[in-house]
Amino acid sequence: MARATAIDLRSDLCTVPTAEMWDAMRAAELGLAAFGEDASVNELCGRVAELLGKPAALWVPTCGMANLVALLTFCEPGDAVVLESSSHVLTSEAMGIVEIAGLEPRSLWAADGRIAPDAVDELVAESRAPLLVLENTHTRAGGTVLSVEQVAALADAANRHDCRVHVDGARLVNASVALGVPLAALAQRANSVALSLNKGLSAPLGTVLAGSEAVVARAHVMLRRLGGATVHRAGIAAAAGLVALDTMIDRIGDDHRRARELAARLASVPGLRLDPEVVETNIVLVDVAATGLPPEELLGLLEQVGVRAMERDASRIRFVTHRLIGDDDVEEAARVVADVVERHSVPPFELPEVEGLAELEEAEPEEPEHEERGAG
Structure with a gap:
C-alpha cells in the first residue's frame, strides 16, 4: 500500500521554501532589477560574490541559463569547449551549447567526473578551446567533488593555452561542505562560477553568476539576449535566496x-x-x-x-x-x-540440467573407423 505522502528522492529540487523564506518574499521591497534598483537582488549578488571571492555577480533565473550565459560570454560561434562527456551542460541542458551558443563540445570521459589535467592540456591545445567547463559536484557521476587542488591543476592545464574556466556550481555548496573548505577556495581559479540557490539550499529559484567586473558586464549583455535580465519582481526570489545563505548551508x-x-x-x-x-x-x-x-x-x-x-x-x-x-x-x-x-526481481535464467550430459561431456571421443581402399 502506498504512503499518504511519498518519500521523494528524485532530486534536491524537490525542496520547498521554508517559512522564513516565505516571510522574506512577502516582505521584500521590490525594484527594477534590470536597472540595478532591487535591494534584495543587489544584496544577494554582493553576498554571493563575496562568498565566491569574486568582484561582481549577476542574478540569473536558472543554473542552466547561467551556464549558457557563461558559454556566450567567453566564446564565439564555432569555438570549441572542453568538458567532461557526461557533464550537465552537455547531457541535460537541451544542447544549448550547440543549438543556441553554436559551439563545438570537445569532451573527455571520466567515470568519476574528474577529468585528467594532462588530457585537458592536450585537448585544449589541439582544439584551441577558449573555455573549459567544470562541474562541481558532478551530478551524473554521483555527486563527486573536485578538490581545490584538482581545480587548480585543471585550471593550470587550461591557462597554459589561454583557456578560461567556468564552474557549473549547481551543487558547489555540497562540495564545499563535503571538503570542509570555503566556497571561495573552490572558485578561486575559475573565471566564472554559477552558484545555484534552489537545490539543497531550498530557495524557490535563482542562480548567481560571479566573476570579474568585465566578465559580469559582458554576461549581463548575454543574459539580456536570452531574455533573463528582465525578470520583473526578481527581488521576491532574491529575498528567499538571502535567507537560504543564512540558514541552509550549515x-x-x-x-x-x-x-x-x-x-x-x-x-x-x-x-x-x-x-x-x-x-x-x-x-x-x-x-x-x-x-x-x-x-x-x-x-x-x-x-x-x-x-x-x-x-x-x-x-x-x-x-x-x-x-x-x-x-x-x-x-x-x-x-x-x-x-x-x-x-x-527476476531470477537469472538457467539452462535445465540434462541427465547424463556431464558424463557425455567427460567421455573421451572414439577414434573414427577408416575403411581401407585400394589404389584407384
Missing part, C-alpha cells in the same frame, strides 16, 4: 550523512550493486541490473508503494537526499526498496 552535511546511510542500507539488498564508500555528497547511484528489472519498471513499482527515485541510465537509478528527507525516511525508503526488489 545543514547540508545532514544530507550527506543520510545519503551515506541510505547507501549502506541499500548495499545489503541482494540484487543491488553499489559501494557506499564512493558516496561523497547527497547523491546515491544504484546499479539494478542484477534484479532483472529495467530501471523504469523498478521505479514504477517503487512509486506504487510511496518511494520516488529517478532513472540514471539503462542499469542505474538515482536517490538524492535533501532537507525534506529525515532519518526515518531513509530507513523507510531502504526497507521499501528491499521489499520491492525481493518480491519482484
